[in-house]
Amino acid sequence: MKKTWFKIIVLVLLCCLFAPSVYGARRDREAEELAVIGVLVSQGRTDEAISGYQKFIKQNPRSDYLSQAWLGLGKLYISKKDYDSALKALSASIASARQSTDKEEPSLLMGKIYFTDKKYQDAIDSVQGVIKSVRDPKIKLEMSNLLFQSSRQLGKYDQAVFWLGQYSQAADPKDADKARSVLQDFLPKMSDAEIEQALMGEVPDWVKSELTFVLGKRYFEESRMEDAKSALENLVRKYRDSPRREEAGQLLNLIDKLSRVEAGRIGLVLPLAGPYAGFGERALKGALLAAKIFKDTEPDFRIELRVAGADIDPQSAVEAVKKMVMEDNIIALVGPITNLNAVAVADLSQEMGLPMIALSPSPELSHKGNFVFRDCLTKESQVRALLDWAMNEQKLKKFAILYPDDKYGSEFANLFDRELAQRKGVLVKKVSYAAGETDFRDQVESLLHGKVWDFDALFIPDSWEQVDLIVPHVLYFKIQTQLLGSSGWHSSKLFEQIRHQYLEGAVIVDLFAPELKSKEFEKYSFEYQQAYGEEPSLIDAQAFEAVALLIELIVNKNLGTRQAVAQGLTGLSGFSGPLGPVTVSPEGDIQHRLTLFKIQKGEFKPLK
Template identity: 30%
Template structure:
């Protein structure tokens, strides 16, 4: 599929019309002399390749990501003409197909590639892009993806990025040094706990206690008591004046790397077992209205992070939300914000470099410092793995609000 600004007449926000235009553009492009000889393909210096799972098990994510790419490419901006063209390949949610799509886009002459989303898809595409020396900006959480080679970049929200931000804020801004971890005993929870443990110790803090729980567990009484929780007094029990005060659990903050609906349940149980007066720390999985199903008083002052915040006070975020809603009739989420920024970076580089070579584009990515996007400020260090100033969030008076 190919999409460019010229000739776009589909009704804004209507995917059926958009698909027809994409198919029509593809048939027209087949007759383009620039792509006629596959052995010596001409490079279209304003062409961005895009590999997304538009079918298969991850199709819902891929189609939402495509919305973000097209918005960044200026498809819906009738007031501004652009030479940017987006060539779209469906990975079908399969790694082998994603790898083959890279070669197909290379023959089509794209300057750079965005995607894919999935871990294995991104890895196969990255290997092929490195072999063909085409810069690829991957959209995956897979750790180590940029180690494939110097043409492989990533712009996405990772576990390590979240943990670094949470620990930095907890120690530098809140002055916390003693931590505990309560985590689900599954791959996500184990990885988050490992990263948190390592980052706290690297920064000179202490991990006082750790306790895993089963991912489907609903009663965490035993685990919470192991952290220092105490069972409530029996009904009718008299508490004497000499009754010992609530014991100190031995830590100042508790990190819970789980998702909002489970955190809401866990927080209620922490209060039941008198684990109160500590700072609760979390990940992007907390950023949902479901979190507030817990008593807001138990969440007051909790700190967590995300790569996007729909109620941000940043003007660029508000502008993005308005444009996205106008185009698609719905609000964007974190994934769409990250994909939008990746596409916007690519578009801006191609326009600023006035259609230079693939290698010039690769060098341009390495020089991006402090790009102010809708998913926070972004820079590409030597590792080519985007560094982001994530949104730091808290709960205040029963609402999720942005701290910085």
């Protein structure tokens, strides 16, 4: 028995003595096998090398080199563009890794495959859990870039910013500069919330300074002046090496100037010279009347008007408004009147946070922002009012349009056509004529189908001067239909050149309605005639109303900031002026109920 135990002990001692040499020999043999496969790879004998790796993996399932073998096999599959097999091999390489460093390269390669296949989230998942422990700087750089690019493709911009920052820290100076330029490419796509979230992450100072500047500038453009000031001051204070410090300082100076407001000072920008001077002078008269500047009224010393002339040059209008904001410190603006000027100034007003009430009908003003308002009779509102009456009350279904082939007429015709289609009405004919035409026989005859007409109403959007020439041709061809007209018809001069019987029963629409004899209009009309010795008109009534609205907010409701005035206009209720009760649409349109008139015995009779 003792001999048996002795033999066992000797055997164990011998195994312990010779095991390392056996293990070392096996490792040497495995290393030699992989070296042979490596030679095959270098010689371009890819298929033989693949077979070699597969045989090695099968015969050495517990080899210390197993992860390396799977990695080599994965690379060969990549070279053959067999990405499915490559992913399996690389995944096996990661699973058989003995050390964390063995996972680095296969994880990166898997991420690259997924990225090429546009599986960006899979690419992120492949490397995100590994990158923190990566020691190889080259691999870490590539992983950072891969995570940045994948996050960017997924629209996860806050994560993209973080990984771009990591990449820039690991890159050489040249590549770091490229990273800065790349950041500029996708910053515009980031929301304010995403930038704010990115600023909370661990990103380099150069990234934070860039994000802070962009955020501050956006706040400025959104007229969030306090937020803009806070962000830009933070940049100047914390990031002294930032290339954005100078620009930030300039914006802070501008914010300081924009923040200076004289609460009772209202600006007017109007065409006081050139082809539209008549409208500008009329508007100015209405504005001055609203501000009570005449001796026989009580002036309100809390209100000042600053007036700037701008004819048909949008840039001159923009410069005039800039001056009134920066030097006169106006709290709000009335005007411009012309469309081009109004659109250009609207962009500036929104940028500066200056509430403006444009007296222009331009449809572009409706979507400029929360500081831009419009007080004007629009083509859209006229078309809707006419069709409400014609289709809803009179049950008319078929229509024709006879219109001047210019911007005014074409816009009216297209709006009528579009609104009619939305209401399921029928447009039977749409005929144009040259602006300034005097003979309308051919155009009116083309409305007929043979010798008869097949429509219930004819819409003519033109001035009273042209209507005087058109209507006799309509009667000549014995077209007996309901005539519909725009506000351009609304003048007593309409009946001076044509027998009123020709127009009997025609229905037109207008915002200016002295025929209603409302209390507000009668008061305004009396004061206007007392001041200027002439009858009022629509444009001066609109300017009066716009200034009166601002005075209501500034004086009676004690609103002393531009933001407060803009909000006050948005939520306006209970105000009534010479043009009737006022409401404000979500798009900033100052709206009124239009008046429909029926022509009866040579007079415009308001329809109830």
